[in-house]
Each structure stands twice: as C-alpha cells, then as structure tokens.
Amino acid sequence: MTPEQSAQGALPGPRHDPFFRAVTAPAFTHEVLADLAAGRCAAVRVPDFLSPERCREVLDALRGREFDSYGQARVDPPVMRFGVGVSDHMADGGVADSYWKALEGHHEAWRGLGLSFDPFRFAREALAAHWPAGAAIGRRGGRELGAGVAREPNQGFQVHFDDALREYTGDLLDVPLVGQFAFNLYLSVPPSGGETVLWRHRWQPEDEAYRLPASYGYDEAVVRGAESFELSPRVGEALLIDPRYFHAVRPSRGDRRIALGFAVGLGTSGQLLTWA
Numbered sequence: 001m002t003p004e005q006s007a008q009g010a011l012p013g014p015r016h017d018p019f020f021r022a023v024t025a026p027a028f029t030h031e032v033l034a035d036l037a038a039g040r041c042a043a044v045r046v047p048d049f050l051s052p053e054r055c056r057e058v059l060d061a062l063r064g065r066e067f068d069s070y071g072q073a074r075v076d077p078p079v080m081r082f083g084v085g086v087s088d089h090m091a092d093g094g095v096a097d098s099y100w101k102a103l104e105g106h107h108e109a110w111r112g113l114g115l116s117f118d119p120f121r122f123a124r125e126a127l128a129a130h131w132p133a134g135a136a137i138g139r140r141g142g143r144e145l146g147a148g149v150a151r152e153p154n155q156g157f158q159v160h161f162d163d164a165l166r167e168y169t170g171d172l173l174d175v176p177l178v179g180q181f182a183f184n185l186y187l188s189v190p191p192s193g194g195e196t197v198l199w200r201h202r203w204q205p206e207d208e209a210y211r212l213p214a215s216y217g218y219d220e221a222v223v224r225g226a227e228s229f230e231l232s233p234r235v236g237e238a239l240l241i242d243p244r245y246f247h248a249v250r251p252s253r254g255d256r257r258i259a260l261g262f263a264v265g266l267g268t269s270g271q272l273l274t275w276a
Contacts, residue, residue, distance in 0.1 A: 020200045020227055028240065030130045037179045037266055042198055042242050043231065049126065049238035050185055054117065059187045059258065061113040062150055074216050079157065083110065083149030085276050086172075087216075093169030095140060103146055119260055120147035123185060123238065124274055133270035138173040145173075145275035148262035150187075156251040158217025161203050162243035164265065172265075173273055179266035182243040183274070184259045186233040190252035195230040196239065199223040199246045222246065233257060240264070 089099035210222035
C-alpha cells in the first residue's frame with residue numbers, strides 16, 4: 001500500500017471470487033469433479049449429456065403419469081415430482097420407516113414407464129467413468145436409497161441450501177461424507193425463466209432469522225449483497241452444483257421445467273454415492 005493509499009484508506013478489494021464460478025466441460029472428468037469437491041468451482045455443466053431422442057423418450061413416458069407434490073406445509077410454492085425423496089420422510093434427524101415402504105412403490109412406478117434404458121444408471125455411470133473409485137447408490141443400514149426423481153418446479157424453489165451433515169443426526173449414509181453435490185438433467189425447459197441461481201454464501205447460525213415459517217426455505221434477504229450467478233437450463237444438459245451454497249430456482253414462464261435429479265456425496269471411501 002502506498003502512503004497516499006494509507007492516508008485515504010485502503011482501496012476496496014475485488015468483489016469477485018475467482019473460484020466462485022460455473023465451468024462447462026464435455027464430460028464429468030476427474031479434473032472438474034475434483035475442482036468441484038475442492039471448491040475451485042461452484043458448478044459444472046455438461047451440454048448434450050443425454051441425446052434429444054432419449055430426453056424425448058423419458059419425457060413422453062412421464063407426460064402420461066401423475067406427479068405428486070412435496071409436502072406443501074414445508075415446500076411452498078408447490079414442487080411436483082415423480083418418485084420418492086428421502087426429505088419427505090425425515091423423523092427426528094433420521095429416516096422414517098415410511099420411506100422404505102414408499103420406495104417400493106417408487107421402483108414399481110419407474111419400471112412401469114417401460115423405458116429402453118435406466119436414466120439414473122446412465123448418469124451414475126457417466127459420473128463414474130472418470131472417477132477412480134466409481135459411483136454407486138448410497139446405502140443406509142445396508143439398504144439402497146432411491147436412485148433419483150423427476151422434479152417439476154414450475155413455480156420455482158425458495159432460496160435454500162442442502163447439506164446432509166446439517167439436516168440429519170449422524171451420517172445419512174453408511175459411509176460418512178466429506179463432500180456433497182446436487183445433480184440435475186434437464187428433459188424439458190421453458191422459453192424463459194427456470195434459472196438456477198447460486199449465491200456465494202453458506203449457512204451461518206444468524207441465517208436462521210431469515211428462515212420462512214415451517215419451510216425448507218429462507219427469505220432472499222439472507223443472501224443480500226452476496227456474489228451470485230445464474231444458469232439457464234438447456235434440454236439434455238446435466239448440471240452439478242455445490243448445494244451447500246444458498247441457491248434457488250426461478251419460476252418458469254411458458255412451458256414445463258422437468259429435470260431428473262439426485263444428490264451426490266463424496267464418501268470417505270473415495271466413492272461417489274447417490275441418493276434421492
């Protein structure tokens with residue numbers, strides 16, 4: 001610092017964190033996955049992850065099916081989904097027995113679509129292709145959790161974060177986690193809206209003052225002043241984000257926004273473990 005700067009006060013530092021960024025890659029390579037795990041980026045997007053033909057196959061099969069909503073006391077505005085998520089079966093910091101019963105119906109419903117391939121297996125294999133320890137569905141008490149769900153947040157998701165270490169007492173999976181990601185694969189996108197927004201802000205105790213009553217979400221004032229970026233969804237694109245950053249989905253305008261999704265944890269075993 002020069003004497004002149006010292007006399008006038010320190011110059012403001014840069015407001016941009018070079019590690020808070022989204023990167024685009026042709027595949028989920030070892031390098032980009034390691035960067036995401038290490039915090040050298042906040043999101044990785046892979047265009048053309050799933051072919052247009054396979055996107056249409058899954059989408060056409062889902063169009064004739066009835067979607068359920070997450071519990072509206074907790075998730076408002078409502079978010080529709082096809083499949084079972086563990087978050088609707090939390091009990092005293094653990095997983096209620098009702099989850100395992102619901103999961104049986106989940107497997108039956110997905111088999112009933114009659115798809116020529118398993119899109120969640122396809123995604124896991126793509127994540128495992130360049131990761132030495134591979135990828136597998138996570139287990140709790142020796143039992144596999146759900147592989148994934150289809151979500152339709154046409155009215156958006158509130159500002160929130162996802163962190164299994166904070167949401168569950170002890171370890172959610174049989175293998176402790178040292179990192180967590182969120183995976184989305186877009187089957188249908190609106191002509192406008194539907195963006196995913198990430199803020200460079202992770203949960204702090206004082207953030208609870210901004211939590212919406214009985215909700216998973218927070219008032220957007222919780223991220224006021226934080227650096228942010230937004231990502232517009234594209235059909236066939238896969239997106240991995242670090243969900244421990246506060247994030248949201250903006251309302252869609254003009255068409256349905258349907259994506260396949262699941263959580264990904266980096267276990268102490270080095271393996272990538274998925275669940276929904």
